[in-house]
Amino acid sequence: MSHAVARLRDEGLARRDEPFIARGSRAPRCPACRVIFSHCLCALRPQVPTRAGMCLIMSDIEPFKPSNTGWLIADVVQDTAAFGWARTVVDPALLELLADPQWQPYLVFPGEFVAPERVVTDVPVVPGKRPLFVLLDATWPEARKMFRKSPYLDKLPVLSLQPEQLSRYRLRRSTRDDHLCTSEVAALCLSLAxxxxxAETLEAYLDVFTHHYLNAKQSVLPDFEDAAHQRLRALAEPAHSFLRSSSP
Structure with a gap:
């Protein structure tokens, strides 16, 4: 099933002169889950009905990276939009989404970098509006540049998260343990909403994705009965039951 991040990747690949080869692996990957075929986790993909939506603004290379976790958000949250970022131009569809009256957008970014009057730490219920979390999907240096050079985001309230746990993300290194990956940030946003x-499903899905991704690199078959897989199945089943009961 295609979603916004997959479409953004495909559009980017169509513009490239050369195919994108993930660093460290030339083995063919499943185009839907980005893991090599022997470790495909498409059958495990959950989807949970939510009022909240996600808007991913992605640096140019992020949609191509197999380790990108914005993809996991789009897998789980149906109302996920994704846009590429450029310093000199902005996608009109992004501006239209941010101005859509059904949504109350929140730019998710550390409050220490903005004026105090823009900072919020919770997500109140706004009658007639649904929360839309705007996430800058990039490395930390890139995200700071995107934040500074995107004037169309200047009027949005800034949701400053206060995570209580250190990041569990193990697919890329960060210089700071308190820097969360994009799907961890999204899970915290869903909790606040x-x-x-x-939120718990997205956390569990990240754990399962990490398990498959790392086992693939080590040529070890995934363990479908480990704690992460069992947790994901337990969380996803009620959502599947809801979707079946809601079908005409």
Missing amino acids: NEPRA
């Missing part, structure tokens, strides 16, 4: 099942 009173979407606990979606």
Whole structure:
């Protein structure tokens, strides 16, 4: 099933003169989950109904990286939009989404970098509006540049998260343990929006994805009965039941 991040990747690949080869691996990958075929986790993909939406603004290379976790957000949260970032131009569809009256956008970024009057730390219920979390999907240096050079984001309230746990993300190195990956940030946002099942499902899905990704690199078959897989199945089943009962 295609989603916004997959479409952004495909559009980017169509513009490239050469195919993108993930660093450290030339083995063919499943185009839907980005893991080599022997470790495909497409059958495990969960989807949880949410009021909240996600808007990913992605640096130019992120949609191509197999380790990108914005992809996991789009897998789980149906109302996920994704846009490429450029310093000199902005996609009109992004501006249209941010101005859509059904949404209350929140730019998710550390509050220490903005004026105090823009900072919020919770997500109140706004009658007639759904929360839309705007995430800058990039490395930390890139995200800071995107934040500074995107004037169309200047009027949005800035949601400053206060994570209580260190990042569990193990697919890329960061100089700081308190820098969360994009899907971890999204899970915290969903918790603040009173979407606990979606938040926990996204956390579990990241753990399963990490398991498959790292085992593939080590040529070890995934363990479908480990704690991460069992947790994901337990969380995803009620959502699947809801979707079946809602079908005409």
